[in-house]
Amino acid sequence: MLFGSLLGISNLNLGIIIFAIGFALLLNYVKNKTTYGADTIISVFSSIAIAIGLAILAQTGNFNSYSSYLVGDILSITDLEILYVFLIAIVVFIFWYFTFNKLNVISINSTLAKSKGIKIKKIDNIFVILIAIVVMISIRWIGILLINSLLILPAASSRNIAKNMRYYHLYAVIFSVFSGIVGLIVSYYFNVPTGPMIVILSGAIYFVTLFLKKKVKE
Amino acid sequence: MEKACGLHCTKINNISVKIGNEEILKNINIHIHCGELTVIIGKNGAGKTTLLKAILGEIEHTGNIVFMDQKDNITKKIKIGYVPQSINIEKHMPTTVYDMFASCITHIPVFLKKDKKIYNEIKEHLKIFGADMLIDKSIGDLSGGELQRVLIAIATKPVPNLLILDEPVSGIDRNGIKNFYNIINKLKSEYDMSIILVSHDLELTKKYADKVILLDKEVIKEGKTEDVFKSLEFKNRFEELL
Numbered sequence: 001m002l003f004g005s006l007l008g009i010s011n012l013n014l015g016i017i018i019f020a021i022g023f024a025l026l027l028n029y030v031k032n033k034t035t036y037g038a039d040t041i042i043s044v045f046s047s048i049a050i051a052i053g054l055a056i057l058a059q060t061g062n063f064n065s066y067s068s069y070l071v072g073d074i075l076s077i078t079d080l081e082i083l084y085v086f087l088i089a090i091v092v093f094i095f096w097y098f099t100f101n102k103l104n105v106i107s108i109n110s111t112l113a114k115s116k117g118i119k120i121k122k123i124d125n126i127f128v129i130l131i132a133i134v135v136m137i138s139i140r141w142i143g144i145l146l147i148n149s150l151l152i153l154p155a156a157s158s159r160n161i162a163k164n165m166r167y168y169h170l171y172a173v174i175f176s177v178f179s180g181i182v183g184l185i186v187s188y189y190f191n192v193p194t195g196p197m198i199v200i201l202s203g204a205i206y207f208v209t210l211f212l213k214k215k216v217k218e
Numbered sequence: 219m220e221k222a223c224g225l226h227c228t229k230i231n232n233i234s235v236k237i238g239n240e241e242i243l244k245n246i247n248i249h250i251h252c253g254e255l256t257v258i259i260g261k262n263g264a265g266k267t268t269l270l271k272a273i274l275g276e277i278e279h280t281g282n283i284v285f286m287d288q289k290d291n292i293t294k295k296i297k298i299g300y301v302p303q304s305i306n307i308e309k310h311m312p313t314t315v316y317d318m319f320a321s322c323i324t325h326i327p328v329f330l331k332k333d334k335k336i337y338n339e340i341k342e343h344l345k346i347f348g349a350d351m352l353i354d355k356s357i358g359d360l361s362g363g364e365l366q367r368v369l370i371a372i373a374t375k376p377v378p379n380l381l382i383l384d385e386p387v388s389g390i391d392r393n394g395i396k397n398f399y400n401i402i403n404k405l406k407s408e409y410d411m412s413i414i415l416v417s418h419d420l421e422l423t424k425k426y427a428d429k430v431i432l433l434d435k436e437v438i439k440e441g442k443t444e445d446v447f448k449s450l451e452f453k454n455r456f457e458e459l460l
Contacts, residue, residue, distance in 0.1 A: 098327075100321075100328070101321040101326075101327055101328055104313070108321075108357075109305045111270070111302055112300055112302050112322070112369075114274050114275060114276045115274050115298050115299060115373070116322050162312040163356065165313060165314070166329055166331070167312065
């Protein structure tokens with residue numbers, strides 16, 4: 001993101017999205033070419049990207065003007081950006097509806113997916129492209145440092161208490177919408193940055209569900 | 219499902235796999251008839267799993283696979299069922315047997331409402347393998363043997379022409395493995411499909427296989443089970459185990 005912005009592409013949003021897609025596809029390519037786990041590759045890529053971004057920003061000397069990218073600034077969102085979120089949401093819903101089953105099988109066992117005639121590489125690539133776009137658009141809202149937690153926490157919380165795929169989806173959506181809206185309200189009245197507030201709430205939900213899971217087991 | 223007639227055959231022609239400069243598999247030719255259990259044995263690193271992945275088209279390879287119907291003397295597009303050795307699912311993942319099975323056979327997303335018709339269809343099919351009561355269980359809670367039966371059920375719906383199984387190496391007790399072989403035996407004799415099994419258990423291979431292929435980057439020896447087990451090539455590779 002930071003890298004793209006400094007390449008001098010006039011439309012910042014377009015620049016960072018194109019860069020993110022390229023980066024995501026490269027990551028997928030490396031993942032497929034090696035035998036290392038996805039976690040390792042993602043860590044390698046993200047640390048490199050952050051380091052390059054910071055190094056370049058330090059060069060130009062206007063570090064502060066990019067701070068909204070690091071922690072997000074929801075109050076400065078323009079109408080156009082709301083439209084972007086709306087459009088990508090529709091695309092994601094359509095993609096999810098038609099490919100969720102396939103993604104599910106791929107994640108369970110890719111060879112099994114192949115035997116069922118699923119085009120693994122194509123679906124995987126579309127998936128990472130969509131994630132890249134969603135993340136890039138959300139960065140303006142919640143910031144680069146916190147976006148990862150919003151990707152993981154609602155799903156992890158839901159996993160703690162869900163007993164099948166239907167509840168897994170339902171709870172995850174409820175948790176993220178709840179922490180998003182409540183986080184926004186709380187941050188407005190208590191003068192806390194919105195992004196961190198949303199993540200704090202998501203984190204609280206995670207620990208509550210973790211506790212509930214233990215209760216259920218007992 | 220149709221009974222085995224022996225008139226369908228699968229020809230695996232000249233499969234070679236190269237990764238980088240290393241030749242993993244060299245000119246593999248295998249010919250299988252329906253109603254026949256072909257067991258592939260070989261030491262670790264002999265390329266057994268690679269061969270399965272090549273047959274399924276997951277990795278790049280040269281050569282081809284032809285499926286022949288000798289009754290009508292035509293070639294058809296082959297349907298392959300695959301039973302993996304293990305699956306990549308965390309213990310607490312909220313995926314039930316229904317979720318996994320339905321994901322494999324339908325496009326109706328499993329995160330929406332449960333589809334009654336598909337649910338009953340799956341239950342009916344699981345019943346063949348004595349696994350119908352597992353349908354609402356979470357995958358992470360299944361025992362090794364239960365998971366194996368579910369995976370075989372998934373691989374055989376729709377009924378494939380060729381069923382490929384990667385025998386599980388861990389998580390299944392002696393009894394579970396016997397059960398596994400009994401199911402394969404049943405599939406072999408009752409349904410019209412060819413079966414390839416990658417095995418790590420020489421004793422059970424001896425008992426159940428119709429044909430054995432000894433693999434070590436290429437086909438070292440193939441033929442009737444007893445012939446392969448008596449061969450010099452076999453003794454050279456498995457001496458310490460006998």
